[in-house]
Amino acid sequence: MGKLVLAQFLFYVLGGLAGFLRRKNPEHSNRIACVSALAAGVSGMFYSAGILLSGKGIALSFRGGVPLCGAVFLEVDALSAFFIFLISFLSVPVSIFALGYNREYFGKKNVPLLGLFYNFFLLSMVLVTMARNIFVFLTAWEIMSLVSYFLVVTEHENPKARRAGLLYFVMTHAGTAFIAGAFWLLFSASGALAFDAFRAHAAMLSPGLKNVVFFCALVGFGTKAGMIPFHIWLPEAHPEAPSPISALMSGAMIKTAIYALLRFIFFFLGPVYFWWGAVLLGFGIFSVLVGILYALMEKDLKRLLAFSSIENIGIILLGIGMGVVLISSRQPIFALFAVAAALYHALNHAAFKGLLFLGAGSVLSGTHTRNIEELGGLIKKMPWTAACFLTGSAAISALPPLNGFVSEWMTLLALFSGVDCEGFGIRFFSVVLASLLGLAGALAATCFVKAFGIAFLGLPRSPRAECAREGSRSMKIGMITLALSCFGLGLAAPVIVPILGKLSGELTTEISGNIPLIHGSFLVFPGGWSQISLPWVFGVMAVSLSVIAAAMTVFAGRVSVKTGPSWDCGMRGLTPRMQYSGTGYSKPIRRIFSFLYQPSRKVEVEDEGYSVLRTAKHFESGIRPLFEETIYRPMAKFALYFSEKAKRIQTGHIQIYLGYIFVTLLALLLFTRVSS
């Protein structure tokens, strides 16, 4: 096992560097980088699956130790293994996809450097989940942020990418400040840097300190995860990165924040408090609803996917939050189920969001636009991409028998299980939250019907869409692998759920006994209210469909099928402009949720002397970015104002600066004397 871990590291490091050997030949250099990432991903999947199945973690010890870090600073326990599995599993098809996709950059970009960043990005994510020490964790976290920043600004000649990169950089460092604060508080309480010490010390933390640490961790990791209202960087940065990177960022990187949040809540902060769960639920449902509502209004395919990532992070937070609430309401078995649902959704989201971003990447490389209003009819030109994107859309809309449904079902039941708790508030809000999650699921379906229907179906809306071409073979293989895994992760639920149950049992309860989550091919809710079996659903649907098809041919015989034009109301043919646009499609939703969107429209009308013969010359409609305008802009204004004021102490005289230093030093010395 330990050898596989080292192999993964070596593949990442060497593969990243080896690309430079063939600097002159981008094709080879790209191939080296992607294949080594692929190999690293496969070895990562092997050992993490092994650890998850056996339950025995591995610690990597280094003789002599490293200053400040001790002998053991990397360790893979079950929780780490799950997230390493997630990252490695996603990196395999993404690497295959990147083989073909990166051809875009040949001759335009420094391909070996891209390969280096790509490999180091993956490596840093793996390291984050393995770190057992503040230094290692923060270093890995910073490398992850930096490398992903460089990847976001790959297309730095585009000012939008630079702006997105800057926003990402600022937000992620603001988040890191909070994380560092949380660690510092833990360090000052326990006097150690190692995670094991935090865990051992958890029970002795004072409630006030615990609350502060929780708050810092929530804000810090919430920023990375894209939790609303700390999300504003996410819809800017994820779309600007190259598509394989977007897939990794949405599928895997934001999950490292979930990982860290889980470790903080359940390991470092010991017995959890009820209100943490309530806060998580609040942020969760807020992210779910606002995320999907903004996604619905997007016409940029990748931004739409980014907003939907916010929604899915919200679903994961709902699972975790409900877990915390249920633990503190003394329902450990339901809590186990809730956290397992969150973990399962994290894995599923990696699969279908990865798939969707790869599909969007394929569309982008085939048509060179992300604007769905310019697309249409791609299903004819790019049949494989279309089929894969449709699979991803169905999965993210939680349709049976795909994987999204299983985790959504589990989350719904986990929320509903709150009705068995004591307390009027939990019982009421658990059901309200469950139905709001249902609302979000239905809105997600609308959103992805729009995304797929406008981009892939109908008539092409622009020459770009008309001249679209299918991506290369490796791109297709990458997408198909993920599309199949969307089916696989759904149908294999009876195999996956017990593993997740065991893992979540380690987090939430001390019960190590077997809690029956499955029964044969059935997923069973431990409260006994319901069960579900996706293999059966799949089988029943397949059987009923074949019965229908057979019955039709037997009883009604074959019928003639003619091809004709679509009904054009007797006019002379349809033009693509007559189709519904993406904006038009979501108009009803925009209208009833206008309190959130605050839509604006501007019509400049021109008439030729007759008021009935009006020709709208110009039409503009948009929505108001609420969070940017109400939270971040005032903050930025305040910061600018403050800097303006602070300018006053900047005189330019070196003596004054020396004076500042001297006064500060004196003040510090006095402070230490007085406080001791």
Place this chain on the structure above:
Amino acid sequence: MSSEWIPSLVHFFGMMLLVASFGIIAAPQIMASVRAYAVHSFLLAVITVLVALAGHVEHLLISAALTVVLKTVVIPRVFSKMIHRLGVRREVESYANVPFLLLISVLLLFVSFYVTSGLRGLEPVFSKEFVSIAIFTVFFGMLVMISVKKAMTQVLGLLLIENGLFLLGITMTFGMPLLVELGISFDVLVAVFIMGIFMLKIRGAFEGIDIDDLTELKG
């Protein structure tokens, strides 16, 4: 009736009472709101009868009869007359849309239950959920008065508050003494008449009973 049925029936009518109050906000036209109020009062009378039967408090039957006559017949009549005189038959105009108001009302119900369930020393003589329903009705009446624009519906809000207090009375203490009850009933009737006259005057002054017009009065 078997003793098993009465609690279930009371719960049922309690629920229906809630639905009727929601109907006042959800109704598309003012007259429908008035009808919802009539139904609300009728259900109130039915609950009063059930309370009277269960607790053997006969004077409540008189209150019930008074409620039926006054609130389900006379007051709606007055209203419909007034609506015809004023010629307001349009949709109920409110400051927020209907689904939002409905959801706010559900939250109000939750809050009123949450508040009353925590109170100690509250010993209702009858089914305990009616205390919260009564409190909710009072809250809801205020919500109606706050959220709608037409003076007509504001009067309905006031009447709802009165219904809520009545309900609170019968569930906490088997109703107030009959004399007080009678007094309140006629007060309500008089209030409705006065407000009707008032509204006619408002319309005379502003050619409409939109309360927003009153903002013009300030200096």
Place this chain on the structure above:
Amino acid sequence: MTLILSVFQAVLIAGFAPAVSWFIKKMKAVSQNRVGPRFFQVYFDLIKLFRKGMVISGTASWVFHAAPYVFFGGTIAAALMLPVIWKGALCGFMGDAILFVYLLALGRFFLVLAALDTGTAFGGMGSSREMFLSSLAEPALLLSFFSIGFHTKTLSLTGMMSVLAADSPHRVIFFVSLAFGAVLILAIAESGRIPVDNPATHLELTMVHEAMVLEYSGRYLALLEWGHQIKQLLFLTLLANLFFPWGIPDTFNAVPIVLSLLLYAGKIAVAAWVIGWIEIHFAKLRLFRVPDFLAVAFVLALLSFLGQLMVGRGA
């Protein structure tokens, strides 16, 4: 034996569904002093459509071909989970009410995609409106199921019905009466009836379902229409069997089964009469008033739950 009965149930739902449509059509016709269709006309229509050739739009892709099958298959799979004339169902074990909701969502997902597939404005319009309405109806339906599930302590459809049937009637009336109102509204919305959608219109201002299936013809149209009728009957069956669950046998015996069949027909007739009565007496709502209507369903379901909480479960 139970297997045969279960299969018979599925066949019954599928076979009975057009008759319910006929009933409402006839009722409407009579109210308008028309004669209305003969009983078998609905069946003849379906058979004719199954035999007719199809004209497929040149713009359409494989999604257009797959959609009728997925829609019909999803609806049938949902139908198989519902107890009809005895307390079991062929596939009642395979999932719960949540699965029921999402199976219907699966069919709808493909239907709305197919509507976009032909590239006409009608299709886009129907598709957009259908998703708009269903994304508001779906949470209300889930909430109704949660509210009933809170009382029955199970979410499986067969389980809910058995628990409710074993309960004494007055408690059922109290606990689920408001959820009944919610499901009634949703039944109207989901089966595309007035006041949400007008099944008899071809006016672009008002169409929802009809706009989506406009490009379909022949066999596919038959599948869609039939599927839609089955979906309508599914909701009526929910109304009839969840809220009036008495007299449904749980073992196989000829006499009770026949009685239960008659009872079922009667209950469905009453439910269909209610839907038809509403259709006759109300006008179609403006599209942007429909959310208010659906909000009423949501609030009713929520009230039903809150009421149970206030009184205490099982009180």
